[in-house]
Amino acid sequence: MDIQQYISSGVIEAYVLGIAADEDVRELEQLSHQYPEIAAAVEEYRRSLEAYADALAITPPAGLKDQIWSAIQADEQQLPVVHPSQEHTGSTFDFATNEGKGGRRVRLYRSLAAAVALLLGSITLNIVLWNQSQQTGKKMSEMKQEQQRMLADNQDFRSRLEQSAHQLDLLLDPFVKSIVLAGVGAHTNNNAMLLWDGRSKDVYLSLKNMPLPPAGKQYQLWAIVNGKPVSAGVYTMDGKQAMQKMKTIPQAEMFAITLEQEGGSETPTLDEMYVAGKVQG
Amino acid sequence: MPPYSHHTEAELVALLKSKDQQAFSYLYDNYGAALYGVAMKMLNKEEAAKDLLQEVFIKIWRNIASYDPSRGRLYTWMLNIARNAAIDVLRSSGFNQDKKISGIEQNVYNDNSALSTSQKTDHVGLKQIVEGLKEEYRLIIDLAYFKGFTQEEIARELNIPVGTVKTRSRNALLQLKSIMK
Known part of the structure; x- marks a missing residue:
């Protein structure tokens, strides 16, 4: 160093x-x-x-020494300390010089003053305490709301988790067929994923890669059975676009999706066909 | 000459620990003016300085038992109590901070040297300090020591880089030291 x-x-x-x-x-x-x-x-x-x-030394104002000594003694006895700047040499001393004549009156004034001071102090304290309890109450209700929000979040997470678990089960199940519905005509960029359970014949559909339908319209799934379209239900675009269970279809050669009016149609509008896919084997 | 020579610091400390009025009286007569001067310099208001002086003496009184001479002189200890208390006041939100630094020059011509509690045999007056110290050095000392500013706050206040604050504070103290010699 x-x-x-x-x-x-x-x-x-x-x-x-x-x-x-x-x-x-x-x-x-x-x-x-x-x-x-x-x-x-x-x-x-x-x-x-x-x-x-x-x-820089400056002689302190006269009288300060005595005031400070009194303050030190008050402090040692744990009494409230008066600050020199608050020390006022006014009314009380004037009263004091009048003792004798109006002594009793002065004492009365003093006790009145003390009573008023006490009352004011008590009112102030009450206001402070009331304010505090108001604030505590407000905090409590805020916390309650927060808790309710967290509970709702929690429920939402749980249902999403359950859904994901279910989807994973389906994907891993060897009896479940997955069929890709490829884009048709102008819609080659779109596709849809369909899962078909070979035992229960349940059909699940996911529309992750489909455009949002215009207002008043909905996608409808069709099963082609012996060359004829059978409705397998409409898909609800709820923002999550998760796997949705459609109608049970016992048998089909092909699946297709068309854009129909909300609620679905009796027969498919063929020039609004978006995607379609054949069932293998 | 101040009556300081009557007691050594060690004797004074012993006297203070006895906590009687005589000890207070001696302490006040010997250090009151110095501590009040510092309070006035820092707070620049008589009412606030009076309150501060009282607070400082109460603190000295409360804490004298824990004062440890091996860690520094009594005067340093008391001065630090006063500076810290004043800095607390300056930083408190209620205190109406007067941005300008107290006009030291006003004090220069009030000759207070007779009241000073200097422990030095060769006493240097305020006038000599002010005249001997370059203005920019005095500013740095005042802001740091008497206003409790940090380096960054000084840099902002004087609109100079922090590096300059560092060099200037070194030069300021070197110059102050040479004046005091």
Whole structure:
């Protein structure tokens, strides 16, 4: 450690002026225990600053000494301390000089004043406490709302989790056929995913890659059975576009989706066919 | 000469620990003016300075038992109590902070040297300090030591880079030291 370099680095000056960074303060205090030169440099600056402070000395106002001594004694007895700036030399002393003549009246005034002060204090305290209880109540209801929101969130998460688990089960089930419905005509960019359970004949549909239908329209799934379209239900675009269960279809050669009016149609509008896919094997 | 020479610091500390009125009287007569001067310099308001002086003496009285001479001189300890208390006041939201730094020059010509509690034998007056100290150095000392500003706050206040604050505070103290010699 190069002591001279450290001493001339400016850290000591910053330390004595009280503007050194915390880590510099710690380091310096440690080093000054180890190196007397550093301790001496600190002390020398300190004395210069203290001499400056000394030079600012001003005689305090007369009477302050007694006030402070009273305050010290009050503080030692844990009584409230009066600040010199609050000390007022007014009415009470005027009353005091009138003792004798109107002494009783003065005492009456004083007890009245004390009673009023007590009353005011009590009112203030009540207001403060009432405010506090209001605030606590408000906080409680906020917390309740927060809790309800979290419960709702929780339920939502749980249902999504259940749905995902169900979808995963379907995908992993060897009896479930997955059929991709590919885009038709102008809709080659779209496709849909269909799952068909070979035992229960349940049909599930996912429309992740389909455009949102215009207002008043809905996608309708058709099963082609012996060359004839049979409705397998309409798909509800609810924003999540998750797997939705459609009607049970015992048998089909092909599936197709058309855009129909809301609620579905009796027969498919063929020029509104978006996607279609054959059932393999 | 102040009556300080009557007691060494060690004797004074012992006296203070006895906590009688005589000890207070001695302490007040010897350090009151210095601590009040610092309070006035920092707060720049008589009412606030009076309150502060009282708070400082109460703190000294309460904590004298825990004062440890091996960690620094009594005067340093008391001065730090006063500075910290004043900085607390300056930082409190209620205190109407007068942005300008107290006009030291006003005090220069009130010759208070007779009241000073200086512990130095060769006493240096305020006038000599003000005249010997470059204005920009005095500003740095005042902001850091008497206003409790941080380096960043000083840099902002004076509109100079933090690096300049560092060099200036070093030069300021070097110059102050040479004046005091």
